Amino acid sequence: MKMTLTEKILARASEVSHVIPGDSAMVSVDILMTHDVCGPGTIGVFKREFGEDARVWDPEKLVIIPDHYIFTSDSRSNRNVDILREFVADQGVRYFYDVIDDGGVWRFDPNKSLALPQYGEQYAGVCHIALPEKGHTRPGEVLVGTDSHTCTAGAFGEFATGIGNTDAAFVMGTGRILLRIPETMYFRLVGELSGGVMAKDIILHIIGDIGFDGATYKAMQFGGEGVAAMSMEDRMTVANMGVEAGAKNAVFEADARTHAFVDAAAQANGTVRPYETIEPDVGARYVYESTVDLSSLEPTVAMHPDPSQRTTAHACRDVKLDRAYIGSCTGGKTGDFEAFARVVRGKRVVIDTFGVPATPQVVRELKATENGGRSAWDVLVEAGVNMTVSAGCAACLGGPSDTFGRLNEPLSCISTTNRNFPGRMGHPDARIHLASPYTVAASALAGHIADPRDYLE
Amino acid sequence: MDDTIVGKVYVVGDNIDTDQIIPAEYLSLVPTIPQEYQQLGTYALRGLPADQYPQRLMEPESVRSDYTVIIAGRNFGCGSSREHAPIALGAAGIRIVIAESFARIFFRNCVATGELYPIESQYRLCDDFRTGDRVEVNLTASQLRTDGSVAMFPLKPLGEVEEVVAAGGLFAYARRKGWVQQPAVVS
Numbered sequence A: 001m002k003m004t005l006t007e008k009i010l011a012r013a014s015e016v017s018h019v020i021p022g023d024s025a026m027v028s029v030d031i032l033m034t035h036d037v038c039g040p041g042t043i044g045v046f047k048r049e050f051g052e053d054a055r056v057w058d059p060e061k062l063v064i065i066p067d068h069y070i071f072t073s074d075s076r077s078n079r080n081v082d083i084l085r086e087f088v089a090d091q092g093v094r095y096f097y098d099v100i101d102d103g104g105v106w107r108f109d110p111n112k113s114l115a116l117p118q119y120g121e122q123y124a125g126v127c128h129i130a131l132p133e134k135g136h137t138r139p140g141e142v143l144v145g146t147d148s149h150t151c152t153a154g155a156f157g158e159f160a161t162g163i164g165n166t167d168a169a170f171v172m173g174t175g176r177i178l179l180r181i182p183e184t185m186y187f188r189l190v191g192e193l194s195g196g197v198m199a200k201d202i203i204l205h206i207i208g209d210i211g212f213d214g215a216t217y218k219a220m221q222f223g224g225e226g227v228a229a230m231s232m233e234d235r236m237t238v239a240n241m242g243v244e245a246g247a248k249n250a251v252f253e254a255d256a257r258t259h260a261f262v263d264a265a266a267q268a269n270g271t272v273r274p275y276e277t278i279e280p281d282v283g284a285r286y287v288y289e290s291t292v293d294l295s296s297l298e299p300t301v302a303m304h305p306d307p308s309q310r311t312t313a314h315a316c317r318d319v320k321l322d323r324a325y326i327g328s329c330t331g332g333k334t335g336d337f338e339a340f341a342r343v344v345r346g347k348r349v350v351i352d353t354f355g356v357p358a359t360p361q362v363v364r365e366l367k368a369t370e371n372g373g374r375s376a377w378d379v380l381v382e383a384g385v386n387m388t389v390s391a392g393c394a395a396c397l398g399g400p401s402d403t404f405g406r407l408n409e410p411l412s413c414i415s416t417t418n419r420n421f422p423g424r425m426g427h428p429d430a431r432i433h434l435a436s437p438y439t440v441a442a443s444a445l446a447g448h449i450a451d452p453r454d455y456l457e
Numbered sequence B: 001m002d003d004t005i006v007g008k009v010y011v012v013g014d015n016i017d018t019d020q021i022i023p024a025e026y027l028s029l030v031p032t033i034p035q036e037y038q039q040l041g042t043y044a045l046r047g048l049p050a051d052q053y054p055q056r057l058m059e060p061e062s063v064r065s066d067y068t069v070i071i072a073g074r075n076f077g078c079g080s081s082r083e084h085a086p087i088a089l090g091a092a093g094i095r096i097v098i099a100e101s102f103a104r105i106f107f108r109n110c111v112a113t114g115e116l117y118p119i120e121s122q123y124r125l126c127d128d129f130r131t132g133d134r135v136e137v138n139l140t141a142s143q144l145r146t147d148g149s150v151a152m153f154p155l156k157p158l159g160e161v162e163e164v165v166a167a168g169g170l171f172a173y174a175r176r177k178g179w180v181q182q183p184a185v186v187s
């Protein structure tokens, strides 16, 4: 019985020799992740169902990452982080990336400058980027999280999917989850991206092909010789938006680059744990197969109001913009900001442009990279980008009205984020266009959607 | 199980994402805190654009909707994994969503919370019904009909997960199966 990568991982995790799509399997979970938006509700269900004194199944396998509504004076949001802190202290959860270091009570001060970090050493920023940075992603494992973009971790050769509070509470108490084995769609990536084209363009292209529900209930598996040249950040960008095609999970086959990244992150953070990589069987059955020639892709844009409204940056270059935004788990990584800096170096943006690094580590890396005497951070600031050190989800999902970069008016915005449904970044009548960091940077310089190849030397 | 649901329908189109079901600014409400659960209901479908949906699911200040059934197009509930979405609809008094198709996590959250029946229709219904129509849904027969009419619209059976919703969600079901030993807290 030949199995796809997802089938093989789930078979091992449910201790059976093989599974077939449509089967239900009781799967053991290696990591459960939750954050400040869904953590308090998950804890609520956990206590209601298992009792006030119940213990988490394994406090080493629960990772709690406040990241969504952090830098806001909304008191209920601040309270939610307090709920997490109390639970962690109670349960002895080891991996809690608190906003502040010394316990106590966290309150945001809106009067402090954007350049001053209002967080301590432990704070880790956006969960999907923090998980690999802190060494919690490993090939062959099962990672579930109370966030739809948990599928990002599939970049590391593991099964990763988003779940709701009730399912998460069940995992908290039992360490297991009942999953239906998905069918797998296979995407063979060949060739190499040409200049001005990024990983974001690959996934926007694929979603445009298969549609916003083209992978609903299914696994998306990425392989082929084109993967070798993709950085781990590139693979994360692609896996991240699998859910925008409806996928249950998105997964890359692990290679030497995966192992090098995973091992280095675990070493650096003291999170080393043995893992066993899984490879798909030769001859496994896929419900869909397609080959994507990376060299043929162009800078791509998903137009308002959903991620499958695909066009090329060139074709929609007249669309006027009021705002540009770079950030999130899709487009707020170090490489994303470096790409942005390459386009805007020595120039000025002509529309309001906001930059929110995904994690404090991204902030540090951007401030450190010297390129001709200026760090990437300096280049962005000099080009007129409003940069904040308050790493987190920020305006990617709107958030409370005082959120940095939020669309509080019906503006037209281009963004490196992942969703553009009505209201996603704040105002219900704002128009959001999704694109790569290159395309967003070029558009910020132009004031309308622009093809980055016209701006890159 | 009470297998017939009768009431007024609220009709929406394709791709109603979780931000339209419950906008992100209300996500700091914690569903397991009773007052906040109720408050989530008051914001149900608040994110639908006002120009396309002049009739709202929730009257201002009301905690209970006049509608019991939602009829939708493709990909209902796409977007985030927030359980706040089915909960907001359930708290508002919606008992069933009938859609051409559902996004996976939303579907799963309906079942796990036991808040709503997520039922797929055999055909697209959102173009044939108007907000305010009265319908009768028979879950056992997997049929929908307009009040007083004989025409039946076939629905897809929910299959094995119907038992989970009917039991009241994942935990009630898990106790029945012996997966969870702790007795339910009676409130």
Ligand code: SF4
Binding pocket: A068, A126, A127, A128, A147, A149, A327, A328, A329, A330, A392, A393, A396, A397, A417, A418
């Ligand atoms: S950055 Fe955006 S998409 Fe990513 S976890 Fe945060 S809110 Fe969700």
